[in-house]
Amino acid sequence: MIFKIEKKLKGSLGRVGVLSTPHGDILTPAFVAVGTKATVKSLNPEQVKDAGTQVVLGNTYHLYLQPGDEIVREAGGIGKFMNWSGPTMTDSGGFQVFSLGAAYGKDISKVTKVTDPSLLIPERFDDSDAPRLAKIGQDGVSFKSHLDGSIHYITPEKSIQIQHNLGADIIFAFDECTSPAEDLRYQEEALERTHRWAERSLVEHKKLNTENKISLFGIVQGGREESLRKKSAEFIKSLDFDGFGIGGSFAKEDMSSAVKWVNEILPEEKPRHLLGIGEPEDLFMGVENGVDLFDCVAPTRLGRNGTIYTKTGKIIIMNTKFRNDFKPIEEDCECYTCKNYSRAYIAHLFHGKEMLAGTLASIHNLYFIVNLVKKIRQSIMDDTFYEYKKEFLLNYKSR
């Protein structure tokens, strides 16, 4: 993997680059489509590609459980298995430590609002007996399969072994994605663990990476805490990773400062991936603060659930007012959905619970987000980033 910076955004950490992988170049900044179980939900690879997607991200935990990483290896790796010829990445399972652990059965997301104190638990011990499918030990994480209840112990070494079997171009160190509700003491403890796991991930990767085809990204954690974020960036930077992931929990209000603290420390010449972030405002924020790669389930999950991105904000296509609205989602959108279907038709598909509904909405949403990042990239090339950002955010109303 080679990363080349082509142009920088003046007065910021932003940059435009090209990330070359064994399966092709990624023009950065770029939005990575999430294909957890070796499929971008409801889309076939042609549709993913036509939406402008350059890279797809699979998931270690999910593919390990089903169909099993050995099967994927036998198939020739995740790309070949899913018929995606472009670059691929896999997440390490670190997010499942959060989603199946602290977040299990709760209404918490990794991005929270500071204004919602109900989410901030002063002491974390009062819910230690809450049911969860992931339990953290010092050596790794014990997962109880959501599919069949079987127990699986994932260590950093195991995660890297699985990821080598999955065979993506870029893989991630095993980390602990913490909940935004955790207190400082716990964030510190978790960070130490993530750092040890980073070292172990790297050692295992070096051992397995004999053909030198796979690149490993280390993950910076530290929650919302400035000191921890900086400490983590310094530590992860000191290890021989090919690039970096910025993970963990954020408060919407100070996500930009958290990203900035980290990217001011991380080496300029290596790529940075802001894990799991991808609302339109976040993309501008991330790029401006030196992020090269984003991934997020939002385009496809929102799409399947009937929420659709537009330049003026998200719309819920099932709303009554769209039932007889025969315009496309966006008049000037070049995606397959907008070129061929009306809001009324898509609303009809959703009301009728037709499978095509989620597909058409996902095509548009993915195109919208991927294309937004492309336009942001182009605006840096054209020296119009700040104007473009201002214009976009002026029109875009997030709810």
Next chain:
RNA sequence: GCGUCGGUGGUGGAGUGGUCUAUCACAGGAGACUGUAAAUCUCCCGCCCUUGGGCUUCGUAGGUUCGAAUCCUACCCGGCGCA
């Protein structure tokens, strides 16, 4: 015409003397979703102010009862059977 069974909120369908504005599902309305336990989840869904409460509902009209969607009578409507 006689007999018989049945008529419950937009729909299907529970409920057979009080805890009934009435279980449940669907339809309908609004919302949520950030490294996918998610084609999922939450809330609303008679009317009116809306914390809480007020008013009107179970084919129609009477009646019994402290109290009726639930019991009785008549009528109306529908299914089935016999003429």
